[in-house]
Amino acid sequence: MKNKHNVIDELKPKRTVKELCVYLGISRSGYYAYLKRKDNDPDAELKLKIRAIYEQRDKTVGYRRIQDELYRQYSHVVNHKKVLRLMQQLGIKAIIRRKYVHRTSYEAAVSDGRIAENKLKRDFTAAKPNQKWVTDVTQYRV
Known part of the structure; x- marks a missing residue:
């Protein structure tokens, strides 16, 4: 209605x-x-501040950090729910960055193809000499 x-x-x-x-x-x-x-918007000034912080931080901050920045920069105490509601009205949300994945040297070697496929599958017994040759090269840095 x-x-x-x-x-x-x-x-x-x-x-x-x-x-x-x-x-x-x-x-x-x-x-x-x-x-x-x-036509009177009581939160117009706050919306401008929120948008300014959002642009200032390269669109990577969410409502919690914007709430902290409002206090830090403007000494303005605002409830986090209000900041979230205003961000939703403005149509802005944080861009989530991908987390950096630290790869170990083994993972890097597998992805680069430096580690050969395991064809023996721990079956070291041979029917006759010179059928299977194995060695340990872990002591050498590549």
Whole structure:
């Protein structure tokens, strides 16, 4: 259902405001108070600060860090839920960076193809000499 004040806005050219208010059961002063606050955004300044911090930090901060930055830069105490709600209204969210994966030298060697495939599968017995040759090269750095 639409807000009664919006209905009055739509029907204002056809009827008087007084008639519409009586019909909808709201006070005329209430309607004019609505008109005053309709275009007034109480969080406009805070939204500008949030967007500035978001751009300043290369879009990688979420609502918790923005809340901390609001306090650090502007000494402005804001609830984290309000910061989250305003960020959702602005349509911004943190870009999540991929975590750095530290690869060990063994993982790097496997991915580079420096480690050969295990064809023996720990079967070191041979039917005759010179069939299977194995060695340990772990002492050599490549």
